[in-house]
Amino acid sequence: MTLVHANDLTAIATKVLLAAGTPRAGAEVVAASLVESDLVGHDSHGVRRLPSYLEMVRAGRIDPAARPQLGGVRAAAAVVDGRSGFGQLAARTAVDHVRRLARQYGVASVAINNCEHVGRLGEYVQLLANDETVGLALGGRGTNPLALAAPRAPGRPALVVDFAAPEAGHGLGVLIELIGGLLSGAGVSGLTTREDSNGTVIVAMEIAAFRPVAEFRQRAEEFCALLSAGAGPIPGEIESATRMTRVREGVPVPDDIWADLASRPGGPAHRPARP
Known part of the structure; x- marks a missing residue:
């Protein structure tokens, strides 16, 4: 394992x-x-994914130069076509647009299709929570992930949950598959010819459309105080603590992943100094 500064x-x-x-x-x-x-x-969603992404580029499953295209806008809903590119780019486009729509309509949703793996859904709902919005994201295909996030008091890490549907039960997985796959237009497992197309739906709820943001944040923090008296961790705090540690000590990169990156054009010529 190699520790590398972020x-x-x-x-x-x-x-x-x-x-x-x-x-x-x-x-x-x-x-x-x-x-x-x-x-x-x-x-599991970190740099160890990069070699597989690069293999998909080599195989023609990912167009590295593709730029997502926004289309199908209808009031508070829209669709982002990833154009066979990196899923992260399509997801960021969706987050930016769903946030703008939520400011206008209070609640908005954007579906994503025609792209590869979008990455960790928790990243995108946290971006929304950091902007005084409640975020929800779900993905068809694969493990049918679901993520939700909401802000706490200023300076506190957002409440974030991000998990795969098998952890919560078969029924939830079926509905996530239908919404994330069919609603986005990406299709569902076994009923599509595009095995490399990920479907994702992101929903944003503008807190100010429902109640004062400061009041929501205060109540959320009071609720977290109650939770902290119990046995379980508050959602998002483990990730926040891990982030602080790894920013300070470095990100662990498995030796096989480091060797793979080093063998590729543009890859590192030597191991970095310890952070």
Whole structure:
């Protein structure tokens, strides 16, 4: 295992993506998303995903130069076409647009299709929570992930849950598959010819449309105080603590992943100094 400073790891991932034909703006977004997953302890969605992404680029399943396209806008709903590109770029486009729609309508939703793996859903709902919005995201195909987030008091980590449907039961997985897959237009497992198309739906609820934001934050913090007296952790706090530790001590990168990155164009020439 190699410990790498987050900034160095982001730079390495960016260079590898650039060498694979990804424009700089897109490479930086994808690299930052992968490293952020590592920072918060969701290693399965971190830089260890990069080799598989690059293989999909090589196989023609991902167009590294693709730019997501917004379409199908109808009042508070819209669809983002990932255009066979990196899912993180489509998801960021969806987050930006669903936030704008929520400001206008109070509640808004954006579906994503025609892209590969979007990364960790918790990242996107946390972005919404950091902007005084309640966020919900669910994905069809695969493990049918579900993520929700809401803000707490200023300076406190957002409440975030992010889990795979099998952890919650078959029925929930079926509904997530239908909404994330069919509603987005990506299709559902066994009934689509596009095995590389991920379907995701992101919903944003503008807190100010329902009640004063300061009041919501205060009540949320009071509720968290009650939860802290119990046995279980408050959602989002483990990730926040892990992030602080890894920012300070470095991100652990498995040796096989480091060797893979080092063998690729743009990859690191040597192991970095310990953070």
